[in-house]
Amino acid sequence: MLRQSITSWVKFILAFLCKFSVFSVFYGFDDGFPMRYASTIGAEGKILLLFWESSFGYDTINNGSKDGVIKKFAQDVQVYGYPVILAPFHEMNGNWSPWGGTVNNNTPEKFITAWRRI
Secondary structure, eight states, rough: OOHHHHHHHHHHIIIIIOOOSSSEEEEEEEGOOOOGTTTTGGGGGEEEEEEEEEEHHHHHHTTTTTTHEEEEEHHHHHHOOEEEEEETTTTTTSSSSSSTTGGGGHHHHHHHHHHHHH
């Protein structure tokens, strides 16, 4: 039901409210790439800005345990075939998210390593 609601809302915005070139969405790290936007965002020539949110700290990425998720995500972006801006670790300088500040034993150095790994 939620996916249908999101798709309906996107179609409404595209049809009636305004023309825009970037559509942003917050998406869970382990949820896979949201391919459903191909017909409503990509096909309309819009750019998908994806805030990729994890429920864990940088150590989980840096130790390689999420490499399969990252690889599959990258493959799905390629299949999607439209422009994507990937924004992992947004607001990483705060302490309100699992990937931010010093939460989960995070450090600036671990952030850099995780960013490069992705």
